[in-house]
Amino acid sequence: MGLNVYRIDTGIVGKIFGIIRQTELPVMSLQKCFGFSHGSIILSIVDLVSSDNHYVIKDQDELERFENPLNNSWIQKSQYYIRHPKKARERYLIEAEKFHEYIYREQISDIVSFLRGNLTLKHLTISSEEGIDFSAFANIPIEDLKVEGKADVKLKSKKELVINCPEGLKISEKRKEYIWINDFQDLLSVVDGFQGGEFRHTIEISNSFGMGLKEAKQIGVGTSWLRKCKFEIKFTC
Secondary structure: OOOOEEEEOOOHHHHHHHHHOOOOOOOOOOOOOOOOOHHHHHHHHHHHHHOOOEEEEOOHHHHOOOEOOOOOOOOOOOOEEEEOOOHHHOOEEEEHHHHHHHHHHHHHHHHHHHHHHHOOOOEEEEEEEEOOOHHHOOOOOHHHOOOOOOOEEEEEEOOEEEEEOOOOOOHHHOOOOOOOHHHOHHHHHHHHOOOOOEEEEEEEEEOOOOOOHHHHHHHOOOHHHHOEEEEEEEEEO
16 A cells, blocks of 8 residues: 655646646646745656655645645645555545654544444553654644543553553444555454453554655655554553
């Protein structure tokens, strides 16, 4: 699964880029904005030459097809954004330097929600075993991940995330749509055969999506996010 990378440039350089390479847009021209800068030219040349998955959003019509799930204001020309790799969220553009934090938090949220929706548990621990630990979530705190019902998420240490669930989920509270859970088939199989007692399972996540070190440095992604990571999930029920 590859990633599409975007910049926003509604000036002359962006419009020229859009003619040379058609922008990959969500399924859905027009406010004119002219601007010209040396920096924009350099970035556009680099994007064209270095990668065929780099695009420029060249006008307001194109920009309105996207949304920033972090609700941040759009930044023109110098800021790189990465498009969400899942079809269900193809309209999401996330700042490149925050992308992996957002995706990991989304994945862990799906896992927690799935476990709580299918098992009765009051205490769940997720521990970082290899790769990044939770201290890496500097822009998007991992403890702010989305959970349903009554639950308390705490970062016990930089390697341990604890979710306390004093009450089970009501049917109306259970998540009806998951974004990532089908990517964790080993976990689904283990949960399906779980008879109760102590549960321990290690998942491996690779969120490089084919991105190399050179591209990561170019667009502002910390290279540590490209490593494979292992997390242990444990609880008793």
